[in-house]
Amino acid sequence: MAGFREHSGCRWNFGLVGMILVMVMVKFTSAVPIPAPDLPDNCNSEERCCMPRPYRGKPVRQFEYDPTLPVRFRRAAHLIDEEYIAKLERGVKLQRELPDTDPRSWTNQMNLHCLYCDNGLYYPNQTWPLEVHNGWLFLPWHRMFMYFNERILAKLLDDDTFALPFWNWDNQTPEEPHANILPYFYARNKTSSLWNKNRNNCSEPPLTIDLNTEGGCTTKTPEELRIQNNRLIYTQIVTGAPTSNLFFGMPYSYGDAGATGAGTFEDNPHGTVHFWLGDPNPEKPAGPFDDMGNFGVAARDPAFYGHHVNIDRIWTIWKTLPGAQRKEPTHPDFLDAQFTFYDENADLVIVNVSQTLNRTLLRYEYEEMPAAWTTNGELAGQENNVTLCNPATAAETTAMIGAADYFSPDTVFFKDPITFRVARPAVRNSTGVEVLEFSGVDFAEPSMQVHWRSYLFYPTAVTGTSAACPEFAGAYNYVAHPGMAIFKGRNRKWRVALDSKLVALGKQNLSDIVVTLAQFGPTIQPVQFAKVEITYDTS
Template structure:
């Protein structure tokens, strides 16, 4: 900047006195412009690799062992093309040899001393360190935030990559691969895949965690549409259909672009938690909450272990769960339709995070290092994913009967009598909130997106769970994703150490594809119904604005 100003000064300094006013005016414009450029550059910087454990400020004792005793410095990760291929298999289909090896692995991790960053305790702490706002960079007001934004998927891939390498090291078996818990597969098979894998429920196994939801034993089928581990009396057949439809809405119809799937951009120094991608909230978050114990007693917290950032990685099923999240990320990239790729931002690709490798030495990885799992030398065994076609035969995805089948004239009547959103309108637990939003002019480019901005939560220490429907004003808090009118879910999960609540938080979901799915792409306005499923008394949510716009990602950063 100083060099540019010096060159401009030499160019302008030889003017006549009559030009002094113009020169002064130019300098003001130049300084303002250059300051703005510097501000923009700083506002879009990548995340630098944190120095752990020195930058830890955890109030939950999540800091890593100190003093650090590994090799001096933090090395930059390099690909190792000579590593053997590792194949991640469905957890419920493991051979006896693979089961014995997995149990031995977690026996060994539990036995490592607390001074070893590779121990299961410290793997839990590392997840807590990054996920419970315990890392503060010097001079920064806000802590690092991994969730509720576009780093959620790549950071967890890094975490699992090193966890897998650590296990391979302690087992002295370079072929070891983490299994994946295929909870996304709803097929009626024996053994079923959408229950906690049996080996993780054996009290005599190192894979067992006693702090879990008893519902997983009473009704073992995972319910993607429950909140806070609440038990359900839904039948297995009902949940299979419901779960497929929820997955289809969240991952196929609701997130055909990277901006929707990955979540909001997050740059160095930002106030984190701007807005999650559709996958992070549900089903990923729903599975966490379903496994956690809603009745956990002190010294544990409600929803421990899997339902809280602090302790979730202490349950071995966490790693099978996130192995499946990682697998579904790969599946999403290959779903037909949309532009299913990664964010193109340099800040996204160049952001770095620090981990402990299999030798307990510090290593930093760029996000760009983990965008192609083949380069990391692991792959997933092929396994069915019927949710990609809405749980029905391909080509029949949009033939599912509506919960509110109404004629075109009734649709127009509903639109005309529905009010627009008011910034003081509230979403409470007992009464669904219905309003209308106008659609922009039709465009051949991009995807129509519904956005809620300025979401306000009176009690930011309590969970918030919202479900949204189109043209279904009768929806109630117990309405489920079974209905094709379901357009998506938005969750807020408070956690200790968070830097308050981000008032600029957004929620976005694709509505263009959903309108086509339910046969209402012809309308000029949409009718939106929001229901709040769980909240303490008086938790009345408001938001500033609802709008529909065209998402042009990946070339445009939203």
């Protein structure tokens, strides 16, 4: 694990005037947008993910929309025909054949993801590396990574209409062809450019995806998985994330430690799909859960792109869900944050986050697919017509609350589930969303994974309790990665919305709530929280 470090000799793309301006802003204001990294020089990757040197392209430029591009139509992977598959295979084959000196090559695109996502980028005189995960940069960065990868393939194929397909794993429709399995063309032919050797055997088609796992196999039936998956996504994205901060993650400005809190979507299902596909026991020199389960090599698997195009698609769906607060953050430190990419001509381009928010201007659209998870797998208007796993009368609920102690920061959350109660604010903020907030999240060993599930009014919930239960309130995934700076010293938070869940449980009028946490996954370790409280999110 990397400790506190300072790195010199790194450059920004601002020039001298821009650097002086940023230094002044850092001194006199509390927040500054993340500046564009200087590629390839701004690199201190422990995994040697640096981009090719020397840079041979045109001088770095600011990204501009191209209104002359045809609108690309991204299709569901389980429905594309053999001609489309052959074109995708050919494009990836051509990309794999590019030399290592070309930043557009398959290996270098994997390295670019590694560089940003495994903390290989340091700014001058800064303790902390750039963090793309676990905060509000996660979704816009990956949108543009998909955008430029798609444009690179289009260039190699000489076809500006080419679009990446999306792996429609959120679609639990039982009819064939099944969307919620790994698309066959990623796995059917070991000589295909789309095949990858480091995958979990239990993720191979025709096995149904399990969004309530962290790798390994399942004994659940396809029908059980369909019900569970719909309800889990509903909890994570619909009820758990009705505001920008809950969906995108915590704010992140220049000079911050970063990684202070992922959005509910990044935790699960995004992270769970990665782990479900990664091989728990690959052949050496690969590590556990390679490729998809590790940031540094995730983009080596062609399925990574199908997965992340679907992540981008779900972002577009989230904005259409009921609720006035389902929109992107409006803070300048979000909108003016910058990334640096290589375009289809291998030239460097700076992109502002504000330029990532309008798909119409980026010239791509999505094929419409069923999304039963938006209504909890039920008919619209009947989202709460699901039998409770822990039904309780009013008297039993009162006794349940009385039996639970208020949360204490001395509590150590480890192998056994913990249950405690939290007082709700006496005065409601009518303009905000009620949020269960864990702050000062601290791990005994930050180099190990941590995963837990939370439940409301279900004190007997254990590690194996189903996420299909209405009492399931949200899942947390912490993924350690080699380049991350030391975890200590960050006020990391985990947050989920309460309003809709309490209504579904019929407990919206109670003054206290009962919370149960249960760890699961390949590693379990002691966890502590500085504070657990109920706040209001007005983002």
